[in-house]
Amino acid sequence: MKKVKVFITLKESVLDPQGQAVMQSLHNMDYQNVKDVRIGKYIELEMEDSADVAEQVDAICDKLLANTVIENYRYEIEEEVHS
Amino acid sequence: MKTAVIVFPGSNCDQDMYYAIKDGLGEEVEYVWHAETSLDGFDAVMIPGGFSYGDYLRSGAIARFAGIMPAVIEAAKAGKPVLGVCNGFQILLEAGLLPGAMLKNKHLKFICETVHLKTENNETLFTSLYKKDEIIRIPIAHGEGNYYCDDETLQGLRDNHQIVFTYDGENPNGSRADIAGIINKAGNVLGMMPHPERAADALLGSDDGLRLFQSILNHWRESAHAAYTS
Numbered sequence: 001m002k003k004v005k006v007f008i009t010l011k012e013s014v015l016d017p018q019g020q021a022v023m024q025s026l027h028n029m030d031y032q033n034v035k036d037v038r039i040g041k042y043i044e045l046e047m048e049d050s051a052d053v054a055e056q057v058d059a060i061c062d063k064l065l066a067n068t069v070i071e072n073y074r075y076e077i078e079e080e081v082h083s
Numbered sequence: 084m085k086t087a088v089i090v091f092p093g094s095n096c097d098q099d100m101y102y103a104i105k106d107g108l109g110e111e112v113e114y115v116w117h118a119e120t121s122l123d124g125f126d127a128v129m130i131p132g133g134f135s136y137g138d139y140l141r142s143g144a145i146a147r148f149a150g151i152m153p154a155v156i157e158a159a160k161a162g163k164p165v166l167g168v169c170n171g172f173q174i175l176l177e178a179g180l181l182p183g184a185m186l187k188n189k190h191l192k193f194i195c196e197t198v199h200l201k202t203e204n205n206e207t208l209f210t211s212l213y214k215k216d217e218i219i220r221i222p223i224a225h226g227e228g229n230y231y232c233d234d235e236t237l238q239g240l241r242d243n244h245q246i247v248f249t250y251d252g253e254n255p256n257g258s259r260a261d262i263a264g265i266i267n268k269a270g271n272v273l274g275m276m277p278h279p280e281r282a283a284d285a286l287l288g289s290d291d292g293l294r295l296f297q298s299i300l301n302h303w304r305e306s307a308h309a310a311y312t313s
Contacts, residue, residue: 013233014186014231015186015189015257017186017187017188017189017190017191017229017257018187018191021191063148064140064144064145064148065140067141067144067177067184069176069182069183069184069231069232069233070184070186070231
């Protein structure tokens with residue numbers, strides 16, 4: 001089994017109103033040194049081993065997990081360790 | 084004219100859409116459940132507002148892969164009128180039938196109010212009964228109606244007159260170029276955040292939305308007549 005960790009972030013060119021609201025809150029809490037906040041998504045997939053896992057994850061991200069008009073994604077594939 | 088209203092789990096404007104067409108327009112209309120796979124026999128397709136699949140992942144993202152969607156895409160490619168309102172607009176964007184994407188409203192609030200729209204393009208099958216630049220009153224109700232597209236896409240929308248409605252006065256959600264509704268290049272797929280079906284009867288405070296459905300009907304009658312006489 002593989003564990004796939006997918007990180008989805010808004011593209012640089014896209015304004016993040018949620019991030020701006022969180023940053024405002026941090027400034028209100030006196031963390032004036034926080035200069036930007038961007039909120040994204042983290043998704044974990046458990047997948048059976050196959051030769052083309054990476055290819056499949058690319059397709060899964062392109063088709064469903066991310067909207068590439070506004071979002072970028074990256075992922076890490078790890079060997080699932082069972083205790 | 085026989086119209087399909089697609090119903091997803093979480094659709095909540097399907098009945099409003101149904102009655103706008105049945106009572107407002109006086110035409111035949113049927114609900115089509117999302118798991119169906121055919122739209123044979125329908126002349127027009129409506130994707131109503133709501134929160135399909137709870138807006139999980141992104142608004143419209145999961146609905147885009149529902150069983151009925153290949154038939155919706157086929158109907159769009161065949162030139163049938165396809166109207167997506169609110170969540171329906173979000174689904175059309177996710178399906179790639181319209182360009183761009185939706186972001187959360189600029190001020191993060193869910194906005195439910197009647198707004199003024201400017202009819203930027205009255206030469207579409209959806210807007211032929213409006214005047215050019217006519218201001219109409221239609222309600223909005225959304226948390227993610229902040230339309231986004233890149234500069235190149237926006238230029239394309241402008242060059243092809245694909246911007247059909249813009250917000251007149253204050254832009255409620257921060258959408259690019261005040262966009263409230265856009266149409267595809269072929270001119271048969273319209274997505275809009277405001278709800279014409281909620282303004283289809285004067286009793287509801289405005290009947291400015293009814294002419295949108297009447298425009299579709301006129302177009303259908305004209306094309307049916309053209310097919311009959313040719």
